[in-house]
Amino acid sequence: MKHYLNLDAIPDLQSAIDEVIDLKNNPYAAEDLGRQKTLGMLFFNPSLRTRLSTQKAAQHLGLKTMIMNFSNEAWALEFEDGTKMNGLRSEHIKEAAAVVSQYCDIVAIRAFASLSNKEKDEEEQVLKCFARYTSIPVINMESATAHPLQALADAVTIKEQLFTKRPKIVLTWAPHPRALPHAVGNSFTKMVQKLDAEFVITQPKGYELNPKITKN
């Protein structure tokens, strides 16, 4: 089974971009695709554009949606194996993933970085645990280190705005008083690396992206 955890899951970015543009021009063309199918949308963090756009995309595809905010609507989940569950975490991910798999046909998940433990964040525990224990495809709606839905949308925008065969694309950002995650920058970088483009990252000192991703 194929998950969409990051951009690597798309073997041919160009044809994916073309497919998105086709659907954008004719949004209800595949309305029968999702008939009697259900997309679960699980939020461990706030969301506005990803939430609305994913829900709208489901409507276009004729999919029903079931939305859950894990912070306040469901049981707190335990993600570690072999722990004594005697505290506030009432439900183990193994159980929860099985439940979600039973009632949904696809599940989309948003689970941000904690920004307090870089190593833990890079393990992508929430997303990876769901991918491991679920029996349905998992879509990443922004995780600790990746936001592949936004990167695909960015690729479409670049294609639509393209006025030169080989564009120069500059990725930059300003530091912010609060710690902010690299998920968007990471996935944007991965995406541009698949395009025929000149790519420059000008990053503030101390806020560098992971060199394993930038390949610098």
Place this chain on the structure above:
Amino acid sequence: MKHYLNLDAIPDLQSAIDEVIDLKNNPYAAEDLGRQKTLGMLFFNPSLRTRLSTQKAAQHLGLKTMIMNFSNEAWALEFEDGTKMNGLRSEHIKEAAAVVSQYCDIVAIRAFASLSNKEKDEEEQVLKCFARYTSIPVINMESATAHPLQALADAVTIKEQLFTKRPKIVLTWAPHPRALPHAVGNSFTKMVQKLDAEFVITQPKGYELNPKITKN
């Protein structure tokens, strides 16, 4: 474009009342009207009857709904212009309104008075900002100073219960230990002023409605 921020947006109250009564008698008569259209429902405050009735009305009209509770599901919004956004408000209304406009065809908003700053409340910042920055019609699901959906429903009830040509309508209320807003009273007053009725407001001293609305 036309918003429904308060009763002034209805040019002919009598024919609006008649249209509501027609739909009430035949609720699915306009089920095709909303096909492939989406109503966004944004809540900055709790709601029971307005939430359920608006959602049900959308079902009657064949509209899909996307519901968001801004208190805990979305980013905290910044409504002021020119502020340095270095605190907890992660998203500016200009951005948020554009996002909502892209995925919804109509947006309904509930945003109460703070009841701590009368002048600010009368500016109706949340509702007005959405109306300014959105590109789709905005419906007021109760704001700081108006609740025009309820006033329209009240007008229908009065029409349905009418047993005399020119009724006498008395609006009154008791003080409450907690501060309560005037939105319902304001819109009820505006609505009755458009009817052929004798209208009396008996208000507790110190809890008077805004004389600009009562015109006394």
Place this chain on the structure above:
Amino acid sequence: MKHYLNLDAIPDLQSAIDEVIDLKNNPYAAEDLGRQKTLGMLFFNPSLRTRLSTQKAAQHLGLKTMIMNFSNEAWALEFEDGTKMNGLRSEHIKEAAAVVSQYCDIVAIRAFASLSNKEKDEEEQVLKCFARYTSIPVINMESATAHPLQALADAVTIKEQLFTKRPKIVLTWAPHPRALPHAVGNSFTKMVQKLDAEFVITQPKGYELNPKITKN
């Protein structure tokens, strides 16, 4: 009108089990049943499997759903009669139940035990108040003392796994550091009592089920 507050509402468990198995094999067989009807789902407590399975069941039956989390989306409800409502509880159950009845055709409710006052819990105030003041059928999605939806699902599992005419069924559980409710155990017990089975409860000392239910 018939509520589904506990298993006693099912006059013939065997034929209910058979009906569930039929629907399980052909989940959209009754898709027209719920056309233009709405199931309200009211949560006073967290839920994962009951929430998703009930929402999915509604989709199978062609029912629309309107979901409300009472903890943060609606007004705090007052359930007592004759109280002075001058505190934080803004809405009386009599009003709320009437509102829900107007916009929904069925209402499903989850309201757990407080686990701090056994007598109060056994009164099932939330569920009983809704059943008393509503004009539509009420479904129990787990209350203080019963979880009849899960018990029915358990009965189906037992029937599906049955390899002997008269099975021996053992109900047991371990104590947990936090207080946990008896709702699932109660309804499971009631359900097995209706089967042709040998039934044994091995319960930890001090955590006994209510003898009125176990009939021991």
